[in-house]
Amino acid sequence: MRKLLSLLAFVAVLVMGAPVFAQSEPIHVKVGPTSSSITLSTDGGLMKNGSPVGSSFNATASNVSETDVFSSTAGYISIGGKPYRGSVRFVKSGGQLKSVNIVDVDDYIRGVLPKEIGTTTPIEALKVQAVVSRSFAYANWNKFAKYGYNLDDSSASQAYAGMSVESPMTDRAVAETKDQILYYQGEVANTIFHATSGGETEAIEEVWGGNPSPYLKAIKDPYSLNTRHATWEATLSSADIRRAFPSVGEPTSLEVSERSSTGRIKSMAVVGTSGREVVTGNQFRMKLGPIKVKSANFGTEARSRGVEKPLTVITSTGIRPYAKVRIISAAGIRTGNADSVIRANGLESASAQTATYNDVMPIRGSITLKGTGYGHGVGLSQYGAIEMAKAGKDYRAILSFYYPGTELR
Numbered sequence: 001m002r003k004l005l006s007l008l009a010f011v012a013v014l015v016m017g018a019p020v021f022a023q024s025e026p027i028h029v030k031v032g033p034t035s036s037s038i039t040l041s042t043d044g045g046l047m048k049n050g051s052p053v054g055s056s057f058n059a060t061a062s063n064v065s066e067t068d069v070f071s072s073t074a075g076y077i078s079i080g081g082k083p084y085r086g087s088v089r090f091v092k093s094g095g096q097l098k099s100v101n102i103v104d105v106d107d108y109i110r111g112v113l114p115k116e117i118g119t120t121t122p123i124e125a126l127k128v129q130a131v132v133s134r135s136f137a138y139a140n141w142n143k144f145a146k147y148g149y150n151l152d153d154s155s156a157s158q159a160y161a162g163m164s165v166e167s168p169m170t171d172r173a174v175a176e177t178k179d180q181i182l183y184y185q186g187e188v189a190n191t192i193f194h195a196t197s198g199g200e201t202e203a204i205e206e207v208w209g210g211n212p213s214p215y216l217k218a219i220k221d222p223y224s225l226n227t228r229h230a231t232w233e234a235t236l237s238s239a240d241i242r243r244a245f246p247s248v249g250e251p252t253s254l255e256v257s258e259r260s261s262t263g264r265i266k267s268m269a270v271v272g273t274s275g276r277e278v279v280t281g282n283q284f285r286m287k288l289g290p291i292k293v294k295s296a297n298f299g300t301e302a303r304s305r306g307v308e309k310p311l312t313v314i315t316s317t318g319i320r321p322y323a324k325v326r327i328i329s330a331a332g333i334r335t336g337n338a339d340s341v342i343r344a345n346g347l348e349s350a351s352a353q354t355a356t357y358n359d360v361m362p363i364r365g366s367i368t369l370k371g372t373g374y375g376h377g378v379g380l381s382q383y384g385a386i387e388m389a390k391a392g393k394d395y396r397a398i399l400s401f402y403y404p405g406t407e408l409r
């Protein structure tokens with residue numbers, strides 16, 4: 001009865017859309033495909049609302065209700081053969097069912113980390129991802145409230161695969177950061193993340209519009225300059241582009257009208273024989289496939305950014321132009337490298353600038369794009385975090401670097 005009352009309270013909160021959560025409450029995650037029938041199984045006794053139903057149950061829209069909760073004495077249930085900790089309920093969609101895993105947040109995170117950052121990366125990077133994924137879950141608690149659950153198991157939320165991917169190293173990272181969440185001015189930080197910035201992260205408003213966020217701003221990221229996927233190439237055929245943008249006819253060019261300060265495309269046009277369609281760089285990559293077009297910072301020719309004024313820094317012997325001398329860095333006096341340095345007018349990275357690209361890109365049967373970074377570029381760079389961990393930075397320092405001004409507690 002307690003579980004049923006808790007579920008009814010959860011559903012009521014979803015319906016009202018209240019942006020609240022209790023940190024001790026389980027999270028409701030939509031998992032697996034929507035189907036007309038879904039088989040539940042377990043090595044222990046399977047129960048429906050506390051009553052035994054055997055070791056397996058074939059759920060359909062006709063034999064379950066949305067308030068039914070399935071649990072197991074084994075502590076887990078397999079949904080279509082895939083094991084998940086916690087319990088299961090269903091959301092109806094016409095004559096089909098969506099499976100919802102009801103699971104403690106840290107057990108949820110145990111099934112997220114291996115999918116999002118792997119199992120063999122340095123422990124400090126794994127701890128970063130544990131805090132980031134936990135904070136992201138709480139910050140986006142009601143993301144899919146109108147559908148009857150908190151999050152799903154896709155990249156629209158965070159990749160989640162339940163017990164089948166858990167590992168000792170990622171479990172350790174979850175345990176060593178237990179209950180730790182990032183906050184900004186008293187509210188849970190929306191810890192957005194991506195694979196690699198390629199050398200500079202992006203401000204959130206440049207990707208999705210809306211108001212800027214002080215902790216999701218563009219920063220120089222020297223740790224991501226030489227990571228995997230820091231640069232990439234992708235060849236698109238005219239047919240690929242025509243399928244994604246049928247209204248333009250035979251595509252003839254891509255034309256960029258605006259880039260952000262980091263070089264990522266804010267506005268561009270796909271031009272063809274029948275017209276043009278204006279999209280953001282992020283919309284373009286989503287339509288062509290975000291695995292192929294890895295970021296919105298691309299062109300067909302890489303170009304160096306304009307020469308900047310020499311970086312003036314406070315060195316161990318006084319103020320002088322930066323030239324790989326011993327400097328006063330954020331980490332103390334050391335030989336100049338990719339650290340932030342204290343210059344005459346504040347703290348800044350001493351790293352090299354990333355490249356930018358041409359804005360008019362002709363299409364002649366196909367087009368080969370050259371780009372920088374992987375993902376939208378906002379918040380944590382996962383590969384950058386790995387490099388920082390390899391360089392000896394702990395997870396607190398890494399979180400502070402990518403989410404400036406936040407507080408871990």
